[in-house]
Amino acid sequence: MPSKSLPMFPQAAKAALDNSQLRRNLGKATTTIRTKRASVVSELPDWEDLRAAGSAIKAHVMRHLDEYLLQLEAAVQRAGGQVHWARDAAEANRIITGIVRGTGADHVVKVKSLTTDEIHLNKALAAAGIRAIETDLAELIIQLAGETSSHILVPAIHKNRSEIRDLFRRTIAKGEDLTDNPQQLAAAARRYLREQFLSAQVAVSGANFAIAETGTICVVESEGNGRMCLTLPQTLITVMGIEKVLPTFQDFAVFLQLLPRSSTGERMNPYTSLWTGVTPGDGPQTFHLVLLDNGRTNVLADEVGRQALHCIRCSACLNICPVYSRTGGHAYGSVYPGPIGAILTPQLVGVKQAKTLPYASTLCGACYEVCPVKINIPEVLLHLRGEVTRGTSPLNPEALAMRELAHIFANPKRYEQAQGLARHGQGLFMHGGVIDHLPGMLGSWTTARDLAPVPRQSFRDWWRERQKGDQV
Amino acid sequence: MKKTAKDAILARIRGAIANAPEPPPIPRDFRERDERDRAAILEDFIDRLADYKAIVTRTDEAGLPQAIEEACRQHGISRLVLPADLPSSWVPSGVTVMRDDPPLSLAALDESSGVLTGCAIAIAQTGTIILDGGASQGRRALSLIPDRHLCVVRAEQVVGLVPEAIVGLAERATHPITLISGPSATSDIELSRVEGVHGPRMLHVFVVHAR
Amino acid sequence: MRVALFITCFNDTLFPNVGIATTHLLERLGHTVDFPEAQTCCGQMHFNTGYQRETIPLVRHFVEVFGTAEAIVAPSASCVGMVRDLYSKAAALSADTALVEAVDQLIPRVYELSEFLVKRLGVTDVGAYYPHRVTYHPTCHSLRVLHLGDAPLQLLRAVKGIELVELPNARECCGFGGTFAIKNVDTSLAMLSDKMRCVLDTNAEVLCSADTSCLLHIGGGLHRQRAGVATMHLAEILANTESEAA
Numbered sequence: 001m002p003s004k005s006l007p008m009f010p011q012a013a014k015a016a017l018d019n020s021q022l023r024r025n026l027g028k029a030t031t032t033i034r035t036k037r038a039s040v041v042s043e044l045p046d047w048e049d050l051r052a053a054g055s056a057i058k059a060h061v062m063r064h065l066d067e068y069l070l071q072l073e074a075a076v077q078r079a080g081g082q083v084h085w086a087r088d089a090a091e092a093n094r095i096i097t098g099i100v101r102g103t104g105a106d107h108v109v110k111v112k113s114l115t116t117d118e119i120h121l122n123k124a125l126a127a128a129g130i131r132a133i134e135t136d137l138a139e140l141i142i143q144l145a146g147e148t149s150s151h152i153l154v155p156a157i158h159k160n161r162s163e164i165r166d167l168f169r170r171t172i173a174k175g176e177d178l179t180d181n182p183q184q185l186a187a188a189a190r191r192y193l194r195e196q197f198l199s200a201q202v203a204v205s206g207a208n209f210a211i212a213e214t215g216t217i218c219v220v221e222s223e224g225n226g227r228m229c230l231t232l233p234q235t236l237i238t239v240m241g242i243e244k245v246l247p248t249f250q251d252f253a254v255f256l257q258l259l260p261r262s263s264t265g266e267r268m269n270p271y272t273s274l275w276t277g278v279t280p281g282d283g284p285q286t287f288h289l290v291l292l293d294n295g296r297t298n299v300l301a302d303e304v305g306r307q308a309l310h311c312i313r314c315s316a317c318l319n320i321c322p323v324y325s326r327t328g329g330h331a332y333g334s335v336y337p338g339p340i341g342a343i344l345t346p347q348l349v350g351v352k353q354a355k356t357l358p359y360a361s362t363l364c365g366a367c368y369e370v371c372p373v374k375i376n377i378p379e380v381l382l383h384l385r386g387e388v389t390r391g392t393s394p395l396n397p398e399a400l401a402m403r404e405l406a407h408i409f410a411n412p413k414r415y416e417q418a419q420g421l422a423r424h425g426q427g428l429f430m431h432g433g434v435i436d437h438l439p440g441m442l443g444s445w446t447t448a449r450d451l452a453p454v455p456r457q458s459f460r461d462w463w464r465e466r467q468k469g470d471q472v
Numbered sequence: 473m474k475k476t477a478k479d480a481i482l483a484r485i486r487g488a489i490a491n492a493p494e495p496p497p498i499p500r501d502f503r504e505r506d507e508r509d510r511a512a513i514l515e516d517f518i519d520r521l522a523d524y525k526a527i528v529t530r531t532d533e534a535g536l537p538q539a540i541e542e543a544c545r546q547h548g549i550s551r552l553v554l555p556a557d558l559p560s561s562w563v564p565s566g567v568t569v570m571r572d573d574p575p576l577s578l579a580a581l582d583e584s585s586g587v588l589t590g591c592a593i594a595i596a597q598t599g600t601i602i603l604d605g606g607a608s609q610g611r612r613a614l615s616l617i618p619d620r621h622l623c624v625v626r627a628e629q630v631v632g633l634v635p636e637a638i639v640g641l642a643e644r645a646t647h648p649i650t651l652i653s654g655p656s657a658t659s660d661i662e663l664s665r666v667e668g669v670h671g672p673r674m675l676h677v678f679v680v681h682a683r
Numbered sequence: 684m685r686v687a688l689f690i691t692c693f694n695d696t697l698f699p700n701v702g703i704a705t706t707h708l709l710e711r712l713g714h715t716v717d718f719p720e721a722q723t724c725c726g727q728m729h730f731n732t733g734y735q736r737e738t739i740p741l742v743r744h745f746v747e748v749f750g751t752a753e754a755i756v757a758p759s760a761s762c763v764g765m766v767r768d769l770y771s772k773a774a775a776l777s778a779d780t781a782l783v784e785a786v787d788q789l790i791p792r793v794y795e796l797s798e799f800l801v802k803r804l805g806v807t808d809v810g811a812y813y814p815h816r817v818t819y820h821p822t823c824h825s826l827r828v829l830h831l832g833d834a835p836l837q838l839l840r841a842v843k844g845i846e847l848v849e850l851p852n853a854r855e856c857c858g859f860g861g862t863f864a865i866k867n868v869d870t871s872l873a874m875l876s877d878k879m880r881c882v883l884d885t886n887a888e889v890l891c892s893a894d895t896s897c898l899l900h901i902g903g904g905l906h907r908q909r910a911g912v913a914t915m916h917l918a919e920i921l922a923n924t925e926s927e928a929a
Binding site: 049050053057060064066069084085087137161193197198211222231249254257260264267272273274282293298300306 | 502
């Protein structure tokens with residue numbers, strides 16, 4: 001767990017908002033996916049029933065998480081797989097590095113996995129002299145460029161095609177005559193990666209779901225690199241957050257409907273792979289499952305916040321969020337951005353390290369509407385804001401002001417006095433009949449907005465006059 | 473005795489949920505069966521395949537071998553990979569047959585021009601074809617590495633909705649299962665959809681009617 | 684009916700016309716309006732900013748002021764949202780079971796204006812006249828907290844003379860979000876920028892909403908740009924009749 005604070009959201013957002021390419025790409029991406037999602041969801045008359053089931057199944061899993069993890073472990077072992085438990089990122093990385101070393105391989109092929117990003121696996125492997133080759137096209141692009149992702153589903157959204165062409169020409173397609181046509185670029189990636197798939201000895205993946213009853217692991221994807229990594233190398237290592245477990249195989253009926261429609265806005269994604277342990281003659285003959293805590297048990301301990309663990313990483317909340325769709329993911333300073341990031345990250349790393357994230361929202365509620373498992377994100381945001389203020393010094397100017405205001409509002413006389421003060425004091429800030437500059441913190445309002453002056457007569461003044469019979 | 477990571481994590485979990493209330497029972501009110509007639513369901517399936525530009529040939533048991541042979545000619549397939557247990561009646565003439573018995577090397581698979589398999593179940597609503605390594609399907613690498621996938625789907629293998637397929641897979645739940653719903657695709661370059669990144673770039677489905 | 688008007692501190696201080704319009708409207712429809720003068724603020728800003736314990740005295744005060752009223756109506760979806768959605772949470776924090784009970788009893792009697800008219804009274808035509816081109820911004824609280832649906836639009840459609848034009852991307856948040864507008868000024872302005880563009884795209888003369896908070900934000904931006912678009916609260920449009928000049 002990182003001990004230093006994440007970047008302040010308002011400042012990070014400001015930088016991102018000024019990036020016109022990011023703004024347009026992100027705007028286009030989120031609008032497109034959001035529209036597709038709405039369309040395929042509207043096709044299902046039982047969408048709300050699926051959400052209800054998904055939400056309830058997840059709540060049930062969290063309440064019995066220990067039992068299900070033990071059941072999963074036993075089932076995977078019965079099927080010839082090996083199971084490891086990792087308390088934190090460092091432990092997970094040690095385990096994985098050890099396994100890879102044991103095979104003698106000096107590189108691994110990877111399927112995109114947010115969990116592996118979370119633990120900074122690639123860096124740990126590199127330190128041990130092991131190269132991790134990203135095989136998702138977007139992950140490959142940002143790996144080659146030495147950058148970090150800006151969106152869960154379309155991580156390279158901040159790059160345009162000519163940047164990608166130049167990048168490929170410098171790296172995987174040296175000396176090739178490449179145009180910036182997306183088809184050609186994808187073909188160049190296919191050629192390069194095919195060599196990697198056919199020769200790699202070890203693959204590392206994440207998991208979308210893991211079934212306790214049968215020990216079945218599930219990876220949902222679009223490109224086919226998942227199938228390649230999960231099938232061809234001799235050794236497969238899967239890293240999975242402990243919250244991903246589901247009770248029974250039948251639960252796929254719910255989640256394989258909720259996930260594709262919510263994430264890419266398709267009735268079904270191109271490829272979904274399910275496997276259990278090891279199958280002689282088909283796929284990897286050595287399978288390792290690494291179960292990762294890394295702060296999840298902290299989240300689990302919070303009565304209100306634990307619903308954040310229900311997340312199936314669809315990114316529907318990102319695509320609908322008016323904040324995320326303008327600032328992008330980097331502004332959140334974490335592997336998990338957007339609305340889900342705003343509630344999960346502070347709980348994983350500690351509220352003090354991420355105290356601006358719960359405020360990176362207008363509480364508009366659009367995320368809650370689209371979440372396939374009905375995580376009440378606004379509820380958790382409010383809950384975390386309460387934690388932030390409780391952890392703030394009482395001498396903090398905002399805390400002082402808010403407490404003073406609450407004191408004033410609790411009493412009608414004080415309240416009316418304050419109204420009078422506002423009315424009389426505003427002259428200082430007016431210009432041409434309008435308030436166009438406000439002092440201190442409030443100044444940010446008037447940077448771009450005018451404020452009509454406080455009327456001479458408040459509503460209650462009017463009411464009293466009318467009671468006296470002066471007005472109708 | 474030193475606490476293992478497993479013990480530590482389980483202890484943390486139990487501590488975290490110690491006072492948690494039991495959540496409400498799980499409602500399963502979603503549709504579990506498509507109640508429409510078979511013809512409608514099959515039409516949906518074929519529509520969805522066409523949507524994602526799979527090539528579809530409708531035939532019957534008698535016409536199947538001819539349809540397969542015709543397809544091989546059309547697509548210029550010269551070296552065709554076959555699962556070990558593929559019925560010999562399906563095997564087209566005019567191609568070099570590569571049966572996966574003994575298992576073909578990756579290099580051999582890479583040099584083939586296509587693969588012919590059956591399937592386990594198909595889902596009409598989503599246009600999904602599911603392979604579970606059962607009859608006439610072979611191991612996963614067979615339908616992954618060759619660039620063209622010819623797949624035989626019997627009409628009676630097509631179910632309406634996802635839940636029906638999951639029920640159908642229950643007996644082989646622990647086998648490697650692949651759900652295929654279109655050619656591979658990426659929208660990672662400026663959101664322009666590009667198809668055929670990895671895996672077979674062409675899918676030709678033979679929908680076999682009973683009569 | 685006897686209706687207790689919950690004016691909201693925001694409207695009381697900055698938009699008294701909204702209260703005046705609401706009063707006139709309800710009286711025109713034959714109801715008696717009370718104004719419990721001891722009312723102050725519902726505490727939404729505090730609760731949403733994370734000062735949740737600090738809201739407890741405000742909750743108590745609200746219950747005292749409005750406790751016995753048959754129907755409490757406010758021309759503000761966000762303040763009604765605070766009471767209906769979050770007062771139970773605030774009361775739970777107080778660990779005062781009497782307060783929890785009182786809040787539970789109060790909640791079903793608190794209405795936003797348009798839902799009071801359409802759902803409680805079953806009225807959509809209030810005899811209003813407003814011959815202007817108007818576009819309506821639905822607000823997050825009205826859509827996603829109170830689930831008012833299209834009650835406000837039903838009322839607006841029945842206004843004589845009105846030319847109602849649909850707002851593009853109506854359901855998207857305007858970027859106000861209470862203290863968000865101060866704490867995250869740049870993001871707030873980026874959202875405002877797009878919302879203003881959508882308003883201007885309608886070529887409407889007037890922007891209407893059921894929340895003056897959003898109008899303050901969008902209207903403030905439009906005015907700073909000298910865009911020449913007026914803002915009116917729903918109550919003000921509905922209160923307008925042919926006998927009073929628009």
